[in-house]
Amino acid sequence: MKTLICDCNRTQPLEPRALGEALGEALVLHNTLCRRDVGAFLSAIEGTEPVTVACTQEQRLFSELAAEAHDGRGAAVPIRFVNIRETGGWSRDAAQATPKIAALLAAARLEDPEPVPTVSYESRGRVLIIGALDAAERAAALLADTLEVTVFARGPGEAGGTQTRRWPVLSGSITGLRGWLGAFELRWRADNPIDLDLCTRCNACVAACPENAIGLDYQVDLDACRSHRACVQACSVAGAIDFTREPEEQVERFDLVLDLRPANATPTFLQHALPQGYFRATSLDAATALQLRNLVGSFEKPRFFRFDAKICAHTRNKTVGCSACVDICSAEAIRSDMARGRIEVNPHLCVGCGACTTVCPTGALGYAYPRANEQGERLRTLLSTYARAGGRDAVLLLHSQGRGQALIEELGRGARLGVMHGVPANVIPLALWHTASTGIDLWLSAMAFGARQIAVLVTDEEAPQYLDGLQAQMDVAQALLQGLGYGEGHFRLLRAQHPSALDAELQALRLARPRGPAEPARFAVAAAKRGTLELALDHLIAHAPLAAAARPEAIALPAASPLGAVAVDTERCTLCMSCVGACPAGALLDNPQAPELRFIEKNCVQCGLCVKTCPEDAVSLVPRLLTTAQRGAPRVLAQAQPWTCIRCGQPFGTARAIEAMLVRLSGHAMFQGAALERLKMCGDCRVIDLHTASDETRITDL
Structure with a gap:
């Protein structure tokens, strides 16, 4: 492994010798690796060892240089990039950040997660635009050169539509819209008396209607219409208007949906995480237009979850027990299938947040990319390297790769300009695909590995139920540690929408110094959630500040406890x-x-x-x-005492259960006399007694 570090024009106080000792590699400090010292990069990628570049600012440039150096094929060795500038080198205590930077470099050197099965989408570019006709047609004009456009008119808008037929226009009442990228299904009732395929847009009906019940979207407002039928007479030649036509249920499929209905209108999809391929906006902006244009072709994403139905606690015998995953899913990708006695996860709707795996008590739902053992190895590498380099009181800052990452980078730039403190030296950022993807098993493992605090940065990306779920998990984990004598303040949700708010939250973390185990754990995180949880608990109990004689035999936990x-x-x-x-x-x-x-x-x-x-x-x-x-x-x-069969004397059942059954059935017409006595017999004797009684009845009849 080769590691290239750069102090970015001497703006970071890096210590190559200390970093090299922590990594077990001799490091050379560069000042402008992306400019004057670029030869060092080109030389490194010519070897056979993977290369880690401590710069994300110029990741695109380095990738292009690697491609050029190998005739467009890219580097022959893996190249990994890690941000040490905004995360540590640009902060007011950057001089003390060497252990943290060593930890970040060590984690970046780990192998990429193992591949997992993928979920495929196929889009031919058929886009449905829903909204007022004028706004929908303006959006259609911007997209029609690359996409196959269909408009579903929801009123004329302020200006009405164009007279020229450029794309299909549907009308009526939407009764359903469901699906995902490449597989949306629109259902609607064609209840407009005007047949838009026959309509010539001559506007004769609009002019003739005395109630102004017909707009320039050529749909009749049946609530305003008073049945004068002047429009029918005006359209007698084209014959496009027929009030006697029965409404028909229509179905059509689309690959993409652009919903331009106003914000106060009831949306089709109510969930926080919208289906991929569905866009909601009041007007088409450049960013949305670009995304729509790019969603034509074949696409894949990881299958983010794995499911083991054998240990799922959702239902048994048509009785629902745990429904934590169904309740927390913000994409409505999980549903209860009572007929099969299990949950069903739709991989096309799943957005990979991992919240279901976090709240699942058994581990039946597990996060697959990265797997728990891969994430655990990253945590252990970060914390062990940090401690080996002399770091103390480690705080893990878990954040998303989206808005969370952007906030940290903005905070680092603010620190460089002297207007913010920056990420403290003992705070180690760790990017996740989604902040809801880790829970109590990995958090407690991190505490066992040497972390003193776990902070989860949440922004407006997270659904409200995610915040509730994360806080409930944190309350359980904190109660565990407090009961073992570790004190308080180990887990925090950091809510921030602006870098200054994040700066204040991180500075507040510096004031807390919660306790942790005196000796860090060395166990490997298991694939099974419960196995990992047991390993972490065993270590935390064995090294608890409270001696066994002083700690409570049982620690009470919140109701969300697994x-x-x-x-x-x-x-x-x-x-x-x-x-x-x-x-x-x-x-x-x-x-x-x-x-x-x-x-x-x-x-x-x-x-x-x-x-x-x-x-x-x-x-x-x-x-x-x-x-x-x-x-x-x-x-x-x-x-309980066993009940013994009154015929053969063999024990079966319990005395209490048989007595309760006798009391309940004694008044039933079918359990009188000998039938009631048979309830006191074992299964074999009951059968023998029935046959004996039948034989006696037949003899009597003869």
């Missing part, structure tokens, strides 16, 4: 084992040798299926963390 116990009312429990059959995590178990309900606490995900399944309302959830070794051992929650 950890906890179940409490069973033994007076009501009949040991029917319905809860055992419903449990998706193997936390509730029966005992084949005796009527017992057993429980393994570390397996419990607090999904609530056991609570909703129990016919006696005898089960309740207890969100908590058991800090003793009993967390992983089975224990008995309820037990």
Whole structure:
């Protein structure tokens, strides 16, 4: 691995020797790598080792130089780029930022995430424009040279439409619009008395209508129309107007949708994350026009999620337990499929935010790109390198690659100009595809690896439910650490829309000095969420500031906790084992040798299926963390005396369950006399008794 660092015309106080020691590589400091020292870059890419360039400002230039050096084919070795300027070198305490910069360089040297399956889209450029006719046609005129335009008129607007037929114009009442890029389906009712295919735009009907119920979009306002039918007479030659025509349901498919309806109109899609290929605006601007023009052809995106139906806690036996993923999805890509007893995720609607994987208690939904183990390796590399270079009190700043990244870069430039402090030396930024894609398992792993605080930067990109979900996860994680004696202030949501607001939030972080484990963990983050969570908890418990004798046996947690116990009312429990059959995590178990309900606490995900399944309302959830070794051992929650068959004496069921059944069925007409007695028998004896009774009846009849 070769690493190239540059102090950007001596504006960053970089220490090549200290950085090299942390990375295990001799580094040379350049002043203008993109200009006078560009030969060093060209020389580095001629070798066989991957190259890391500590500059994103001139990433395009370096990529073009690499392509030119190899006849347009690009460099023969991987080239990775990392920003150390706005994230550390340009700040008021840049002189202390060497450990942070070493950590950023080390993380940039890691291998790219493994490829994952992709989701494909195919667009031929058929665009539907919905809106007032004048605005829709202005947008159509800008797009028609590259896209196949269809307009759905929603009133004439201020000026009405053009008289010249340049593209199809639909009219009527929209009854449905759904889909995604390349696969939108429009449904509408053709209830306009004017047939726009026959209409010649002569405007005779407009002039003849005494109520002005016909606009220049050539649609009849049926609420204003008083049935004078002067328009029909005026259009007798063309015959385009027919009030007796029955409305017809129409369906048509499009690749793209531009919705120009006013902001106060009810939109077709209400979710925060709109489907790809759907654009909502009051007028067509240059940026939207460019995006629409570029969405013609074949496209792919990663399949961001993986789903393991076997451990999903959504439903069992048509009873819904956990619906956290359905509730939080801002793209409405997840739905409950009760017929199949599971959730369904539409990969074409999924935008890769990862919020579903963050709130999933079992790990049935996992983030796939990057995978949890790849993200964990990045966290461990950042924090171990930071500590090895002498860094203290590390704060991980998780932010999006979009608006979050832009805010940090603006903050760095403000610090360079002396109007802001910049990113503090102990704050390590880490870009994510989306800030909702990490949760309690990776956060606690980062704390075990040596972080002292986890800050998540959120902007107007995040849906409101994401903020609620992240805060709920943080409350659980904080309660865990506080109960173990680590104190407060480990997790924070930073809400900022402007670099000055972010600057103030980051400076406030400097005041907090929460505690962490004295010894950093070395475990590898597992692919399974629960496995990672257990590894992190084991380390945090083993190195807790409170000694085992001083810490509570169980730490109470908020209701959103994926950890906890179940409490069973033994007076009501009949040991029917319905809860055992419903449990998706193997936390509730029966005992084949005796009527017992057993429980393994570390397996419990607090999904609530056991609570909703129990016919006696005898089960309740207890969100908590058991800090003793009993967390992983089975224990008995309820037990009862067995009922013995009155015919053969073999035990079956429990005395309480059989007695409760006898009480409930004793008044039923079908369970009287011998039939009631058979309920006291085991299955085999019940069958024998039925056959015996049948034989006796036949003999009597003879």
